[in-house]
Amino acid sequence: MPDTVTLPLWLAALLVVLAAWAAVDRLLLPSARFVVRRRVNRVIDELNTRLAIRIQPFKLTARRVLIDRLTYDPAVLAAVEDTAGELRLPREVVVGRVRRYAKEIVPSFNAYLYFRVVYRVARAVARLLYRVRLGRSEEAAQLPVPPDATVVFVMNHRSNMDYVLVAYLAATATALSYAVGEWARVWPLQALIRALGAYFVRRRSGNPLYRKVLERYVHMATVEGVTQAVYLEGGLSRDGSLGTPKLGLLDYMLRGFDPKAHRDVVFVPVGLNYDRVLEDRTLLRELDPAAPRRGTGGAAATTLGFLGKSLWLALRNRWHRFGYACVSFGAPVSARDFVARCGVDLPALPCEERFAVTAALAEELMAAVGRVVPVVPVPLVATVLLDRLDRGAPPADRLELKVAVQRLAERLEAAGALVYVPRRDRDYAVEVGLRMLVLRRIVEEREGLLAPRAEERALLAYYARSIEHLPAAEPAAAEGPSAVHRPPSPALARRSGPAET
Numbered sequence: 001m002p003d004t005v006t007l008p009l010w011l012a013a014l015l016v017v018l019a020a021w022a023a024v025d026r027l028l029l030p031s032a033r034f035v036v037r038r039r040v041n042r043v044i045d046e047l048n049t050r051l052a053i054r055i056q057p058f059k060l061t062a063r064r065v066l067i068d069r070l071t072y073d074p075a076v077l078a079a080v081e082d083t084a085g086e087l088r089l090p091r092e093v094v095v096g097r098v099r100r101y102a103k104e105i106v107p108s109f110n111a112y113l114y115f116r117v118v119y120r121v122a123r124a125v126a127r128l129l130y131r132v133r134l135g136r137s138e139e140a141a142q143l144p145v146p147p148d149a150t151v152v153f154v155m156n157h158r159s160n161m162d163y164v165l166v167a168y169l170a171a172t173a174t175a176l177s178y179a180v181g182e183w184a185r186v187w188p189l190q191a192l193i194r195a196l197g198a199y200f201v202r203r204r205s206g207n208p209l210y211r212k213v214l215e216r217y218v219h220m221a222t223v224e225g226v227t228q229a230v231y232l233e234g235g236l237s238r239d240g241s242l243g244t245p246k247l248g249l250l251d252y253m254l255r256g257f258d259p260k261a262h263r264d265v266v267f268v269p270v271g272l273n274y275d276r277v278l279e280d281r282t283l284l285r286e287l288d289p290a291a292p293r294r295g296t297g298g299a300a301a302t303t304l305g306f307l308g309k310s311l312w313l314a315l316r317n318r319w320h321r322f323g324y325a326c327v328s329f330g331a332p333v334s335a336r337d338f339v340a341r342c343g344v345d346l347p348a349l350p351c352e353e354r355f356a357v358t359a360a361l362a363e364e365l366m367a368a369v370g371r372v373v374p375v376v377p378v379p380l381v382a383t384v385l386l387d388r389l390d391r392g393a394p395p396a397d398r399l400e401l402k403v404a405v406q407r408l409a410e411r412l413e414a415a416g417a418l419v420y421v422p423r424r425d426r427d428y429a430v431e432v433g434l435r436m437l438v439l440r441r442i443v444e445e446r447e448g449l450l451a452p453r454a455e456e457r458a459l460l461a462y463y464a465r466s467i468e469h470l471p472a473a474e475p476a477a478a479e480g481p482s483a484v485h486r487p488p489s490p491a492l493a494r495r496s497g498p499a500e501t
Helices: 009-050 063-071 074-087 091-105 111-129 138-142 161-170 189-195 208-223 248-254 280-287 296-315 335-342 351-371 377-391 398-414 426-439 454-464
Strands: 131-134 150-155 177-180 228-231 265-274 324-329 443-446 449-452
Touching: 063 091, 063 208, 074 091, 074 208, 091 208, 111 161, 131 161, 150 161, 150 208, 150 351, 161 228, 161 265, 161 324, 208 248, 228 248, 248 351, 265 335, 265 351, 280 454, 335 351, 377 398, 377 426, 377 449, 377 454, 398 426, 426 443, 426 449, 449 454
Parallel strands: 131 324, 150 228, 150 265, 177 228
Antiparallel strands: 265 324, 443 449
């Protein structure tokens, strides 16, 4: 007779769990992976038949393969040798650091999540908060982009909503790859952003080894044709104006650019503007050295308070969307044509000369972005009201303000700026702008007369600066000889050349 083996209850439970895990790992997970991969491949095949810019194979390569490729890139290995010799560390230790950097940078794009989930969420959020409009895009259509070119969308950075807005509007044409800062490296946001094809950047890192790994990844993605989106200003505009272009990512894209050996890099200027930037007061606070600094808890409390107030207004049927959000596309700029115009060989240039060429291209791109920044109602009205406030003008009725705003709009249109007029009704456009400013208590209305509040001057200036770089944006000519010239913001004053023509 066989003996009976008695096991403790905890050991029997452990064996059952291990057996179940083995069954899941060996039977269920492979089947689930097969089903998911088949569905993802179907989505990719379908998308590539209708997307204007196909999803490149590099973007679909397994993440571990890209990490290995980046870790053992010849330029990275040369940097490893230099770092190991300089710091007197074993080569394997430095290679381990490189691998950690590569794991941090390299994304894991998921086409199904991007186009089937995130696109719908982005569309719902954008339409919930704003009346989203597409401005000028005919210039881009007149200059078709070569099918084998790497497309890079270069844009101004007004709000964190830019990511949502551009992803929503561009999803019918392509999948974008963003450079995302350290703020997003928190669980579970980090995994989601990687799945969307974005890569993380330590913006203030001075580590030469890390910068080399980042440079090589950007170069690899550019050479392989990955469609990217770059904020030339490097970060959010704090004062509302266009900032000075940063050269880092642009230089990485073009450092080894050979027009004869590599595919062309085509930059598409994108201009964004809003009737309300959700972070406007927070951004202005950062410019005020006397303002108290808020920690993570304070920022979270402010956000929750804003959401609670909006929900309360919605329950009382008094909530309004935040006006218009408009995106405009300009004429593409070819890196191959630009290099030919300059008559230079970028890879052969010394560092300083290469930076000078890159800076010239950055200024040209920033000027192109500035030209297609759309004029929406609130910045238009804010420009006129700010001028009246600076001149000490008395409160005005709606008719007087409408006349001044419409004169400004006419001059902007005559100078080639894109003035978005909702419903093609300029009276309605002025009403939209005034309503938003009155609801936010930036403008007071008493007995039919409207006047901006002096304590809200900084906020008025923030919105006026979004269009001050455009020709004829100064309302002084329409307001008579008593108008006072307003100096541009410090960020705009640093810019020169074609950006201000």
